Amino acid sequence: MNALTLPDIAVQASRQALPLEWVGMCGIALPVLFDGQRLVAKADAGVSLDDGEARGIHMSRLYLALEQLEQETLSPPVLRRVLQRFLDSHPGISSRASVKIHTDLLLKRPALISPLAGWKTYPVTIEAHLKNAMFHVELKIDVPYSSTCPCSAALSRQLIQQQFITDFANTSLQHADVLAWLGSTKGIVATPHSQRSIAQLHLRLDDFLDELPLIAIINDAEAALGTAVQTAVKRADEQAFALANGQNLMFCEDAARRLNQALKRAPGINAFHIRVVHAESLHAHDAVAESRWNWEVA
């Protein structure tokens, strides 16, 4: 039997000489390691095709370079090594490399009062770029929280005052009567509307970080908002959550400003673009605010 050489189309000259900004693969299944856990991820990996004469890149070389992410905890130095391997395996035809990893970070969160805890997922994208010797990492993190409308709270308080006037007109106030009234449904004749909301954080990290500060950023964002959605909940936790909402009444503008201040203080962040989305229960549409810091608008 004749030994046949396998045809290699990628090394042929392109009929139409044209460099390409990005060529690669999207949606590669990849188990990654982070925070001692194995996470199910999808990766997009690619390089620029600077040599317009070259027919194609070598996809298998990028694919195989990703194997490193199976074995080592996700970190900027590991991502940099992977990208360097992308470029080293495409000598003379590629000068830029990128990888995006989409996963759900799974964190165990304690209840507000009871000794319970439960799991919460945070959708995360880790994106790394290498161009010449310039390397940077960006993170996208979705943080869910609760927001209670401050305007609705004020309007509700007014209705409660009106109810109080109606119920106690021309009567001498007795402490016990007022206390009983406050504990009845009349004492909360109107309630403000709240909504499940989402903070979409897009952050550019400082160069030369050794670790991905994902958990610290989530903790900072949740502390700034004060109303993180809960996991395991007993009545004591629900009451504490009601108090947290009442003490942190928020328009979407308030949420964006709180996050802006918190993330500017957080170490390791070079620039950010925040978008908060309040899935209004008053409206059938969302209330949205955005804030940027050091962020170049394309």
Ligand SMILES: Nc1nc2c(ncn2[C@@H]2O[C@H](COP(=O)(O)OP(=O)(O)OP(=O)(O)O)[C@@H](O)[C@H]2O)c(=O)[nH]1
């Ligand atoms: N460049 C490119 N390759 C593709 C595409 N779709 C599928 N492939 C296949 O990806 C496979 C891997 O490509 P290479 O990495 O060049 O494979 P190879 O030539 O065996 O590997 P090397 O010897 O390292 O070059 C090939 O069989 C290609 O046909 C595409 O759209 N572009």
